[in-house]
Amino acid sequence: MDRTTRLYALVEELRACAPRPRPVAALAARFEVSTRTVQRDLQALMDAGVPVRTALGRGGGWTVDPAMTLPPVHFTADEAAALAAALAHADTPYAAAARTAYQKLLASMTGPTAAAAETLAARIVALPSRTEPTVREAVERALTDGTVLRLTYVDASGRPSERAVEPAGLLTAEGRWYLIAWCRTRRAGRGFRLDRITSATPTEEPSHPHDLPTLLRGSAAATATRPAALDVSPRTPLVS
Secondary structure, three states, X not given: OOHHHHHHHHHHHHHHHOOOOEOHHHHHHHHOOOHHXXXXXXXXXXXXXXXXXXXXXXXXXXXXXXXXXXOOOOOOHHHHHXXXXXXXXXXXXXXXXXXXXXXXXXXXXXXXXXXXXXXXXHOOOOOOOOOOHHHHHHHHHHHHHOEEEEEEEEOOOOOEEEEEEEXXXXXXXXOEEEEEEEEOOOOXXXXXXXXXXXXXXXXXXXXXXXXXXXXXXXXXXXXXXXXXXXXXXXXXEOOO
């Protein structure tokens, strides 16, 4: 068993036992390697951000949070290289998570696959986003947690306004990203260009759920479609 396969199998072994810890000696026997090799593999997983941890005391060992990990996915060399290149240059919402995913993916590769991924990534360049990192993080948090977002927005005429919005989703068009949300101030669905949001603060107030296609209906983005990779029927529009 090569190291990459063993790392995947090690995480799955810990997932299967969680929340009970597995002693290093038991893991070494399971994979027919030395305890030193297991310790080195576990450290590599920790360095890559996998939530493995030690449990001290009688019956202690290593465990992993099953809610924070996914089962192993076996990519082809081309798929792994393409994913690594895309993640390395992600300048979109959730870009921080994409960068750590890139680091984990690259750490799991060996030999020609890793070299191919790094070479492909080096051939792709991107202009930096004009969206403030704090704004992006606030939008991401509000969308993920389903909470109300308070923001300051500057419209196309340069007029600023304070808004309380209930996020429904994100739209990308012509290289720009928009937050689609129900605006409590305007009492209607609105699109907010991320680079025109000068400040954003997530709240603890739960947001009412809003259907993204419904908010887009009647707008210039009414015919927006999901990315093909996210839809088994890529030609199906978001709005019927």
